[in-house]
Amino acid sequence: MKDKIMKLAKRYQIFILLLVINIVVLVISPNVGRKAFQMTGSNMLEMLSVLPPIFILLGLLDVWVKRETMIKYMGDNSGMVGVLLAFFLGSAAAGPLYAAFPVAGVLLKKGSKLSNVFIMLGAWSTTKIPLILFEASALGLKFMLVRFMMDLIGIAIISYITEKSLTQKDKDVIYQKAQQTE
């Protein structure tokens, strides 16, 4: 029992440290501290509202989709189908970019091609459908369209550069990481 608590405390040590800092700020400068807590609270609510379905789908994907299937559609020889699928997966998502990393982990674990995973990340970061609609209404259709067109090219270029920068050994390490994380 004590071991378990220690383990838990260790995993959350940075969070606890930050929490303490925030409390100290609250004491020294109540206005800033209070605002920080409010921001954290509202962001946390947003996170908690969007993450459950993502992780449920992630779990289902992990259990139901066979490795062979993933390799066929998003693996090394998946070609254009893999690219489009990755783009669609990312664009249909919701939630902040950091929620995309666990999804990327499962895709890698199941044998998806690395560049396709980067495309998914790129789409998740910047061409999410609800966000695009929101962008058009806030900043105008032209702003959104120009940025969207550029992003399509940008996602491809960034994925390409990132993948090319990695040696085979780097890639192996990434796939190993994906196998280890549950």
Next chain:
Amino acid sequence: MTIALYVIAMIALAISFFKSREKTLHALKRAWKSFENILPQFLSILIIIGMMLALLTPEQISKLLGSESGWYGVLIAAAIGSITLIPGFVAFPLAAALLKSGAGYMQIAAFISTLMMVGIVTMPVESRYFGKKATLVRNAAAFGFSLIVALVMGVVL
């Protein structure tokens, strides 16, 4: 969209449950495990963002990004966008307000683009999955690309 995601997740869960209770339970366990696995880092990120937003107000950002600020303003915008992590539904109205109060399209484009693609605060999470090298290269490439977006936006709009 979040609602749509819930509907899809629920339908998928129902189909899965109908097909195999055991596998569904397993999937839910997996879901919880991968969530709990990343939770400490998520929570840390949330606090860092909260403190940042408390210190960096929209008025301050607006002051830094006037349309006369030129490339200097673009770089500041890109730096702010890279470091902060503002949810989209806050960022776009903020960007619209900044434009109205005199910020230039180039600066706003750099801000929005880096905000979405570059995540300095989330780098520890990213490198847990991709390693340091891939994380650094992706973020650097995204930063460079955002500057190009800003340039094009400045010409087109």
